[in-house]
Amino acid sequence: MTTTLTPTGASAQEPRRTRRLRRPKAARAGGTLHAGPLAYAVLVLFSLGSLFPLVWTAIAASRDNNRLAETPPPFWFGSNLAHNLNVAWNDANLGKAFLNTTFVAGVSAATVVFLSTIAGFAFAKLRFKGRNALMLIVIGTMMVPPQLSIIPLYMMVAKLDWTDQLQAVILPSLVSAFGVFFMRQYLMQALPDELIEAARVDGASSWRVVWHIVFPAARPAMAVLGMLMFVQAWNDFLWPFLVLTQNGNPTVQVAVSALGRGYTPDQSLIMAGALLGTLPLLLVFAVFGKQIVGGIMQGAVKG
Amino acid sequence: MATRHDTAASPAREGGAAPARSGAPSGAYGTDERRRARLSRRWQRDIRWSPYAFVSPFFLLFVAFGLFPLIYTGWASLHTVELTAPTDMRWAGLHNYTRIFDDDFFWNAAKNTLTIGIISTVPQLAMAMGLAHILNYRLRASTFFRVVMLAPYATSIAAASLVFVLLFGRDYGMINWALHFVGGGHVDWQNDKWPSQIAVSSIVVWRWTGYNALIYLAAMQAVPQDLYESAALDGANRWQQFFHVTLPQLRPTILFTCVVSTIGASQLFGEPLMFDANKGASGGGEHQFQTLGLYLYEQGWVNQHLGRASAIAWTMFLILIVIGIVNYVISRRLRESS
Incomplete structure (x- = not known):
């Protein structure tokens, strides 16, 4: 690299050349540059901004309603947390909501991962007529927001009498174009063609190839996609909000939003509900944060 | 089964191999041959159709819960439909559109x-x-x-x-x-x-x-x-x-x-x-x-x-x-x- 460019840099004076070579090294913007104090200050500021609303949710949830109607607002925890969590848990039907959401998000994530892996494998490694056209269609569907489809889906749910039934929420969430794309990109580089050919020579059927070669090779990406889809399904708002009710069969988002939109005058209770609805995912992030970050970045490069 | 004839690459096609070796010594050899032919046909079918089998669930579900509702929304937008009776649709032409554009x-x-x-x-x-x-x-x-x-x-x-x-x-x-x-x-x-x-x-x-x-x-x-x-x-x-x-x-x-x-x-x-x-x-x-x-x-x-x-x-x-x-x-x- 340097050798190819030195001729232009080394024009006349020798001393200037060395200076020119050394200074740029220090001022390089790529990943090799060490961050200065200013960079850390900005990062800390943004981190505080990210975390503050979350921490303040907990602070507000640990107070009572009167304290939240005073100036200045509270900055530290009070003693009311357990009480508020307890009341919010029971008032908002959160126990049932947690079971429901775990089930919905689990089934949805597992199905999306499974279907995305086999479809992604086909798009990445198998040759068939119409492959490129079909892949373009998959990418095109990413541009169509699901919100535009809710009215007929709602009519369908009303006709089948599926209000407050979990399958109404699960069925539309079983596929993800992003998932197919993500697995395709991963398998294209992570799964060597020779491995598949070797299995073919041994007489393995496509299904055996998927089971014994694709799944093991795709496992890291499957885990990441599963987490991303779980988060997405856990936080899904509009559709569950339309077909589930708080007192019937809510998901966490439905229960929490009903708490906020209901006639509970107690803000600290609402905050306790919001806290309960957020905590499980924050725990997931605390444990698997690194993998989730890696997954998002991995999906992005090719995006 | 009609697909069988398209898979031209199949090395041992049925009916082709057996007469050519009319003097083949033993029946065992023939069954082995036939078995291999059967396997090969299945193999061809597998190679040919499994990619579609792998991608079809995505497309089926997308058509059912994405594409069809999207198109049906367009159809419903040309009707008067009330939430209380979602299956009762009355033709309204472009009325809904003129109505919202005036809104x-x-x-x-x-x-x-x-x-x-x-x-x-x-x-x-x-x-x-x-x-x-x-x-x-x-x-x-x-x-x-x-x-x-x-x-x-x-x-x-x-x-x-x-x-x-x-x-x-x-x-x-x-x-x-x-x-x-x-x-x-x-x-x-x-x-x-x-x-x-x-x-x-x-x-x-x-x-x-x-x-x-x-x-x-x-x-x-x-x-x-x-x-x-x-x-x-x-x-x-x-x-x-x-x-x-x-x-x-x-x-x-x-x-x-x-x-x-x-x-x-x-x-x-x-x-x-x-x-x-x-x-x-x-x-x-x-x-x-x-x-x-x-x-x-x-x-x-x-x-x-x-x-x-x-x-x-x-x-x-x-x-x-x-x-x-x-x-x-x-x-x-x-x-x-x-």
Whole structure:
């Protein structure tokens, strides 16, 4: 690299050349540059901004309603947390909501991962007529927001009498174009063609190839996609909000939003509900944060 | 079974192999041959059709829950349908469309969607770019910072909006309290138009900035190092490198995040719904922060006119198609110019 460019840099004076070579090294913007104090200050500021609303949710949830109607607002925890969590848990039907959401998000994530892996494998490694056209269609569907489809889906749910039934929420969430794309990109580089050919020579059927070669090779990406889809399904708002009710069969988002939109005058209770609805995912992030970050970045490069 | 004849490559076709070896010594040899032929046929079928089997679940489910409803929305938009009797559809022609185009609330919602979209997307992506640039330095605790930036992404719309309602409270909110130190502080974040739109946008900005920063960071790490090295050798300082190397290299990614954010902004629903202290779907007492998504919901589920809501949905779809075409044209221009 340097050798190819030195001729232009080394024009006349020798001393200037060395200076020119050394200074740029220090001022390089790529990943090799060490961050200065200013960079850390900005990062800390943004981190505080990210975390503050979350921490303040907990602070507000640990107070009572009167304290939240005073100036200045509270900055530290009070003693009311357990009480508020307890009341919010029971008032908002959160126990049932947690079971429901775990089930919905689990089934949805597992199905999306499974279907995305086999479809992604086909798009990445198998040759068939119409492959490129079909892949373009998959990418095109990413541009169509699901919100535009809710009215007929709602009519369908009303006709089948599926209000407050979990399958109404699960069925539309079983596929993800992003998932197919993500697995395709991963398998294209992570799964060597020779491995598949070797299995073919041994007489393995496509299904055996998927089971014994694709799944093991795709496992890291499957885990990441599963987490991303779980988060997405856990936080899904509009559709569950339309077909589930708080007192019937809510998901966490439905229960929490009903708490906020209901006639509970107690803000600290609402905050306790919001806290309960957020905590499980924050725990997931605390444990698997690194993998989730890696997954998002991995999906992005090719995006 | 008809497919069998298309698989020309099959080496031992039935009926072909056996007569040629009429003097074959033993029956065992023949059955073995036939077995192999059968296997080979199955093999051909497998190679041929399994890719379709693997991709078909995606397409079947997409047609059932994405494409069909989308088209049916267009059909429903030409009818009068009430929420109370969703199966009773009466033909209305383009009435729903003329009705919403004459509706001031529709245009109000369209304008709000645009302004909230701009206030939420532009600062979000700009900050994300800056953050990504810093995260791309060699950092201590870089994983920690990345996970922390992503924490708002883990927070649901419902929970985040509820907290922001309190933080943006007019009388006891944290933000007005902080503003009073600098001489401001009596902002009515609920009822005034621009403050309420800024408040709603801030929820979006808070939830998505870290996510976009990670996407930019990933793209930055994929920029070849030697581009920076040669720029540095040409005497470009850090900022010049950022503007002349990083940004051009990130153009596709920037375009991608712009498209995704635009689609997200055009669909904005949960934040303005939950932010409304009156707990309605009108986006504030004067519809000051009602978006198209919220207007769709209000027409369909509060006023119970599903046909009219369908017309809104279909109009939003057409707007997205226009955005898609514009995006395609821009990205082609970019590719040609670079």
